[in-house]
Amino acid sequence: DAKTTQPPSMDCAEGRAANLPCNHSTISGNEYVYWYRQIHSQGPQYIIHGLKNNETNEMASLIITEDRKSSTLILPHATLRDTAVYYCIVRRLNNAGNMLTFGGGTRLMVKP
Amino acid sequence: GAGVSQSPRYKVAKRGQDVALRCDPISGHVSLFWYQQALGQGPEFLTYFQNEAQLDKSGLPSDRFFAERPEGSVSTLKIQRTQQEDSAVYLCASSRQGASTDTQYFGPGTRLTVL
Numbered sequence: 001d002a003k004t005t006q007p008p009s010m011d012c013a014e015g016r017a018a019n020l021p022c023n024h025s026t027i028s029g030n031e032y033v034y035w036y037r038q039i040h041s042q043g044p045q046y047i048i049h050g051l052k053n054n055e056t057n058e059m060a061s062l063i064i065t066e067d068r069k070s071s072t073l074i075l076p077h078a079t080l081r082d083t084a085v086y087y088c089i090v091r092r093l094n095n096a097g098n099m100l101t102f103g104g105g106t107r108l109m110v111k112p
Numbered sequence: 113g114a115g116v117s118q119s120p121r122y123k124v125a126k127r128g129q130d131v132a133l134r135c136d137p138i139s140g141h142v143s144l145f146w147y148q149q150a151l152g153q154g155p156e157f158l159t160y161f162q163n164e165a166q167l168d169k170s171g172l173p174s175d176r177f178f179a180e181r182p183e184g185s186v187s188t189l190k191i192q193r194t195q196q197e198d199s200a201v202y203l204c205a206s207s208r209q210g211a212s213t214d215t216q217y218f219g220p221g222t223r224l225t226v227l
Binding site for chain 2: 043085091098099104105
């Protein structure tokens with residue numbers, strides 16, 4: 001699976017949008033971009049995923065560039081409970097390699 | 113509805129002891145995964161089951177690690193003769209089908225400390 005690069009940490013003011021970038025310049029055409037987050041002392045939680053179109057759900061929006069080499073996760077109105085480590089993961093579309101390959105993630109600190 | 117549960121939440125073992133960690137996946141989920149998370153790192157894959165079949169154990173770090181899922185539901189990760197480097201959070205995840213893009217739902221993890 002393609003390797004991802006994320007900044008190790010970011011701060012965001014409460015109520016403002018949090019924009020978390022991810023680079024995946026070696027992504028292949030059959031690979032999805034997934035985002036998970038891990039709040040302290042909890043297991044990772046699925047947020048959103050996409051292939052090439054932008055996606056939105058109740059938690060976040062995912063913007064994928066046209067060349068698919070990078071993406072941005074947007075939390076439109078960050079709250080203190082959004083403080084967590086956010087992982088950007090690329091997953092291949094086949095039956096082998098079902099596992100998730102986590103990198104170091106971005107530690108997002110939402111401040112009041 | 114009930115999510116993935118793991119027990120115990122915390123385990124302290126003396127070096128050389130055997131430990132068993134339990135995972136109860138979401139009811140009806142076909143796939144089950146174990147991950148190991150060292151302090152300050154992202155989770156790393158250990159092994160994967162589809163029903164009772166262990167399809168991938170490439171991430172198990174040594175033959176001291178053994179996992180089973182005999183009836184295709186509850187799974188146990190066993191670590192024999194624990195070492196200090198085994199100290200980590202052990203996460204279990206399940207997904208509904210066996211498709212590679214299925215969402216994985218994680219439990220809270222078991223924090224193992226080996227003294």
